[in-house]
Amino acid sequence: MTLKSILRESDEQSRRAFLANTARGLLGLGAMPLFSRFAGAAMPQDAAAPVALRPATARNVIYLYMSGGMSHLDTFDLKPGSEVQGPIERLKTNADDVFVSQHFPLLARHMDKVAVINSLSSNQGAHEQGRYFMHTSYEMRGTIKHPTLGSWVHRMAGRVNPNLPGHVTVGNAGPGESAGFLESRYLPLPIGDPEAGLQNSVRAKGVDEKTFARRLDRLRRMNGAFADRYGAKAVRGYSDMYDDAVKLMSSADLEAFDLEREPEAVRAAYGDDPFGQGCLLARRLVEHGVRFVEVTSGGWDTHNDNFEQMEEKCPVIDRALASLLADLEARGLLDETIVVLATEFGRTPEIVTERNSGRNHHPKAFSGLLAGGGIRGGRTWGKTDERGENVIENKVLVPDFNATIAHALGLPLDHVLTSPSGRPFTVAHKGKPILELFA
Amino acid sequence: MSRLAGLALTLALAGSAVAQSKVDFRREVLPILEGRCVKCHATPKIEDGKRVEEPDGDLVLDSRSGILKGGEGGRVIEPWASKKSRLYLRCTLPEDDPDVMPASGDLLTAAQLATLARWIDEGAEFGDWVGAGKKSAAPAANPVAAGESPTVARWRELGKGLESLDDATIARAKFPGRIEPLFVGSPLLRVSAIGRESEVDDKVLAALAPLAGHVAQLRLSGSAVTDASLATIARMTRLIDLDLSRTKVTAKPLDKLLALESLRTLNLHHCSLGAKSGAVLARFERLEKIYLWETGLDDAALAELAKLRPGLTVVGPPQLPAPADPAPEPTRRRRNE
Numbered sequence: 001m002t003l004k005s006i007l008r009e010s011d012e013q014s015r016r017a018f019l020a021n022t023a024r025g026l027l028g029l030g031a032m033p034l035f036s037r038f039a040g041a042a043m044p045q046d047a048a049a050p051v052a053l054r055p056a057t058a059r060n061v062i063y064l065y066m067s068g069g070m071s072h073l074d075t076f077d078l079k080p081g082s083e084v085q086g087p088i089e090r091l092k093t094n095a096d097d098v099f100v101s102q103h104f105p106l107l108a109r110h111m112d113k114v115a116v117i118n119s120l121s122s123n124q125g126a127h128e129q130g131r132y133f134m135h136t137s138y139e140m141r142g143t144i145k146h147p148t149l150g151s152w153v154h155r156m157a158g159r160v161n162p163n164l165p166g167h168v169t170v171g172n173a174g175p176g177e178s179a180g181f182l183e184s185r186y187l188p189l190p191i192g193d194p195e196a197g198l199q200n201s202v203r204a205k206g207v208d209e210k211t212f213a214r215r216l217d218r219l220r221r222m223n224g225a226f227a228d229r230y231g232a233k234a235v236r237g238y239s240d241m242y243d244d245a246v247k248l249m250s251s252a253d254l255e256a257f258d259l260e261r262e263p264e265a266v267r268a269a270y271g272d273d274p275f276g277q278g279c280l281l282a283r284r285l286v287e288h289g290v291r292f293v294e295v296t297s298g299g300w301d302t303h304n305d306n307f308e309q310m311e312e313k314c315p316v317i318d319r320a321l322a323s324l325l326a327d328l329e330a331r332g333l334l335d336e337t338i339v340v341l342a343t344e345f346g347r348t349p350e351i352v353t354e355r356n357s358g359r360n361h362h363p364k365a366f367s368g369l370l371a372g373g374g375i376r377g378g379r380t381w382g383k384t385d386e387r388g389e390n391v392i393e394n395k396v397l398v399p400d401f402n403a404t405i406a407h408a409l410g411l412p413l414d415h416v417l418t419s420p421s422g423r424p425f426t427v428a429h430k431g432k433p434i435l436e437l438f439a
Numbered sequence: 440m441s442r443l444a445g446l447a448l449t450l451a452l453a454g455s456a457v458a459q460s461k462v463d464f465r466r467e468v469l470p471i472l473e474g475r476c477v478k479c480h481a482t483p484k485i486e487d488g489k490r491v492e493e494p495d496g497d498l499v500l501d502s503r504s505g506i507l508k509g510g511e512g513g514r515v516i517e518p519w520a521s522k523k524s525r526l527y528l529r530c531t532l533p534e535d536d537p538d539v540m541p542a543s544g545d546l547l548t549a550a551q552l553a554t555l556a557r558w559i560d561e562g563a564e565f566g567d568w569v570g571a572g573k574k575s576a577a578p579a580a581n582p583v584a585a586g587e588s589p590t591v592a593r594w595r596e597l598g599k600g601l602e603s604l605d606d607a608t609i610a611r612a613k614f615p616g617r618i619e620p621l622f623v624g625s626p627l628l629r630v631s632a633i634g635r636e637s638e639v640d641d642k643v644l645a646a647l648a649p650l651a652g653h654v655a656q657l658r659l660s661g662s663a664v665t666d667a668s669l670a671t672i673a674r675m676t677r678l679i680d681l682d683l684s685r686t687k688v689t690a691k692p693l694d695k696l697l698a699l700e701s702l703r704t705l706n707l708h709h710c711s712l713g714a715k716s717g718a719v720l721a722r723f724e725r726l727e728k729i730y731l732w733e734t735g736l737d738d739a740a741l742a743e744l745a746k747l748r749p750g751l752t753v754v755g756p757p758q759l760p761a762p763a764d765p766a767p768e769p770t771r772r773r774r775n776e
Contacts, residue, residue, distance in 0.1 A: 052520070052623035055591040106760045160617075161634035253634065268762035289633040315763075323759050330757035332660075332682060332706040332730045374588055410622055412523075438588040 050158030056410025057374020057438060058338040059160065060286045061153060062293050062328075064279070064321065065342055067131065067172075068300030071359055072346035072367035073388045074310045075101050077118040084349035084387050086307055086357065095378030103314030106322035112378040113325050113334065114371040115437050119382020119391040122345055122363040122398050127301070130344030130363060136180065137399040137429040144419060147180035149402055150292040152427040154186045156411045161289025163251040165189040168285055170278040171296035181419040188294070191257070194277040198257040256288035257281070269323045276320040283327055286337050300343060303358040306351070317341075325371060338373025338408045342401070349387040365391045368401060373408045376439035399431025407433035461600070462558040464565050471551050475541045477501040480510075482571040495542075500526075502570035518563040519624030521556035530555065560624055562595075594621055597655060597677050597701060601626040604653055612646050615639060627655035627677060632662040641667040651675045660706070661685040669695045682706040684730065690716035697722055708732040708754075714740060721747045728752040 073079060078090040078101055089102045093111035100108050107114075124130040129140050136146035147155065154166035167188040169177055179186040191198065207215075255261060259277060262284075270276040278295040285293050297317060302309045321341070328334040346366025347359035365384045371377055383393035396404075403413055406427045413433070416424045462468060480500040483490040498515065499505025506526070509515045515526040522528070530547045532539035539546070547555070587595075603626040609618055615635040621627040628650060632639035640663040647654070651674040659668075660682045669692040672681065679701050690712040696702065705726055712720075712734040720729065721744055731741060732755055745753040 052523075055587065055594060055622040055625075057588060057590055109758070160631075163634055252637070265762070266759065269759035271763065319760055319763060323757075326757040326759055330730070330732045330754060331708060332684060332704075332754070335680075335704070335728075374590060435587075439590065 051156045051412060051415050053157060053410035054407075054412055056408065057336075058372070058405075058408035058410075059157075059336040060291055060293075060333075060373075061150075061338050061340060061405060061409070062279075062282045062286060062295070062324070063150065063340045063342065064317075065134075065294055065296045066300045066317070067296050067298045067343070068127065068302075069130070069345045069347060069361055070300045070343040070366070071302060071306060071310065072118065072362075072365065072384075073349065073359070074306065074347075075104070075314065076116050076367040076369065077346075077365075077384055077388055079386060079388055082386060082388075084351070086351055088307065088310065097379050101310070101314065103310060104318045106318045107325075110322050110325045113329065114369050114377045115375050116380045117368045117370065117382055117396055117401065117434075118365075118380055118384060119394050119396050120346075120366045120368050120398070120401060121391050121395050122366070125345060125361045125363045127344060130361075133398050134342055134344050134402075135178075137402045137427075137431060138425070144421070144423065145178060145180040146425065147182045147186065147417075148178055149405065149427075150188055150294055151179040151182050151186040152406070153292045153409060153411065154188075155182055155417070156415065156427060157291060157409055159289070160291050161253060163253045164256065164285070164288060164290050166290065167292045168282075168290055169294045169296070170194050170281055171274060171294075172298055181421075181425075182417075188292075191278075191281065194274060194281040195259055197259065198254065253288050256284050256290070259284070266323075266327070269319070271316055271319040271323070273316055273320075275316050276323070279320040279324045280327075283324060283333070286328075286333060287331065302347065303352070303360060304355045306347070306357050306359045308356075328372065334372040336373060338375060338405060339369075339371040340405060341369035343368065346388075349389050362389075365389060370404065370437065374438050375408065376437060381434065381437060394434075396434060397431065399429045400434060401431070403428035403431030403433040404437060407435070408438070461561055462554060464558060465568050467554050468558045469568065471547065471555065472500050475544070475547060475551075479542065480505075499571075503565045503568060505570070506565075516559055516563050519560060521559040524559050524563075527552070527555050527559055593679070594625065594627060594655065597679065598625050598627045601653065601677075604628075604650060608649055612650055614643065614647060618650070621655050626653060628653045629656040629658075630654050631656075631658040632660070633658060636661040637663060639663060641665055641671075644668045644671050647671060648674065652677060654678055655701075656680040658682045659686060664688065666692045669693070672696065673698060675699065677701050680704040680706075683710060684708040686710060689713070690719055693719050694722070700725060703727045704729075706730040707734055710734055712736065717741075717744045717747075720744055723751075724748075726751055728754065730754045732756045 073084060074086070074088050078088065078099060079085050080090045090099045091102050091105060091108050093100055093108040095111045095114075098111045098114070098116055100111065122130060122133060124133045124139070132138075132140040132146075135148040137149075138146040150167045150169070159166040165188065167186070168191060169188040170191045171194075172192070177188055177190055189198075259267065259281060262280060267277070267280065270280040275295065275297045282293040282295050297313070299309070299313065321339075324339065325334065328337055328339070343366065345361055345363035348362045350360070352358045352360065365388060381394060382391060382396055384390060385392050406413060411427050413428060413431070414426060416426055418424055477500050479495040480498050481492070481494055482499050482501055482505060483492055483494060496510040496512065498510030499508070506516060512525065515524060517523040529538055529540040530552060534546060541547070598621070603620070612618070614630065615638040616630065616632040617634075618628055618630050621629050630647065630650075639659060644659075644664055645668070648671060651671070654675045655677050657672065657675065657678060657680070661684070663686075664683070665687045666689055669688070672678070673695040676699065678699050681696070681702060681704065684706045685708070688707070688710050693712075693716070696705075702723070703726060705723065705728075708730045709732065712731070714735050714737065716734070717736060717740045720731075723729075726748075727750065729744075729751060731744075731753060736744070738755065741753050741755045745751065
């Protein structure tokens, strides 16, 4: 045994774990010993063991993604009186040091829970590359697909509730839906429409439980020999998928996906729109033990009509996020759930009058939010110059932002996962967590 | 004895739950370092303004700062995690491995390895030892503890001197939910019923008694536990966070928990406590946060409790926004329209 193999050991699936898995697949043996060894040793119920967690102030993540590039100047980094500001006014909040735009009056009452990061900086000015960078902490390249943060978290921390997916995305198919080089079991479960819930999750009409069990058994027998001979990641991924789906179908936790169970007043408070209902779904899922939920809000690419679009888009976020924070707090969930609001870049200080006051892409400086999960709220971190053009204090690079989330979750930032081609990668790609943000 | 068997024995010794006093760095670890390591890993001397006798691998093991700093490959100890500490791992390699340490002479004995591992797993504390180099230097902050939040510092403090339970003890409790260490290397446990709520009842909880002194976080939200479980919970002397929300627990036996000196967060939302339960809740003097949404206590009672206990954060019902007015007719001009 070499040093390297010792260090890698906790990642490699042991032969016993493989046999246990295969047995589960073939015989439907779900009841594996609850406890194996402490400290990240192989857990038979997962193909790859979660890693040993550092002290964690957060256990779950709700990741709200503003796709298209949210203007920092018109949301959380306002420059009142400046020529770059346009018509939007600044609102005071319930925290002394924190201001928001006039379009966030509801959220303004909860900013004591939120840390505003006004010094985010990226080097990716195109949407696809920017989103990829924000989600993976790595720059896009042709030779490798990197896992997104949700997949990293799922892989490293493991599931909370064994019956539910470790990782769910809500809203339009987005950049969050890739497990990169990780096994397909670390893909999120995508929910397109939060109000429709989980589709096709009940047995088809006319198929009784016995018939269903018989069909599954036949499937397992047919696949068994193949899986035995080719125990590759992709093959396991397929059988895991079936197992998970069947587990979910018969689980009482399926109700987590059903928004009909919420009182009408709560549904209305979150807002009668896909993003608001997506945030409500995220709260339900986290409550039931889903580790990571990403909810996407699209259409932030305001090259045209920036100010009119802000007037339309911000209230949706305002209502949903204010409700989400209040709801999580009352349930005691905010202590262990880190709520993130992120986007791929900000927008230019210059207002393009030819396009009815649009703003273009601006990766050099932009804003994001962190709340809950050990983050001390009610303050602003980092600063841009008087035009909102450059970061002049406490620059936060994209990997630093993600490292802060990973740090809250206790994920060891130096833990190396190896791609199938043998290349080493770490969560948040050597980003430095902002330790000052923690209470 | 083969090298591997020796390693296995070492790990077994290191992981055993026998009550042992904490490793004393100066008395137990330093002799190993001085005897087997510092010949090649010593602080370089300065002669004529030049460093002579550079340490191998740029690693210095005769000073506190050197050990904390590590060598050219980075850090060599990860406090609380011997299995991630290269100072220890490199010494556990087989004799013919090119990376094995010490590079010359015999390998470390199983007992020496066990001492090293235990020292690291107990947090790698040096006591008052500073070692070679700048004697006047202030004691180096622990590299992991530095920048840690007060919450985490409290967990460390609470776990101090406590031995980890062995797996067999935990397995015997047959708890259907999750039991996990609070974090790697911590003897404290986080116990959660999530995903198995309906199976976690008073009987199941009572079986946790042998673990009671180790439980720091207990999440029983939505589970089947009742008032009868409070006797079990009252024995969890290191409990910091208790979540009994959405259970049948009432106010009647809550005074049993008054003895829990470590308890800081108590979640009781959607428990039927009754309008008069404020009196007993006010007696939890060390409590920092309490969740009381939909517990029978009205706004006035919550305000009264907050007034009685200024240090306590009382969380009531969520202040959800009122439903939006129907969307106004879109008046704005759209491009391309």
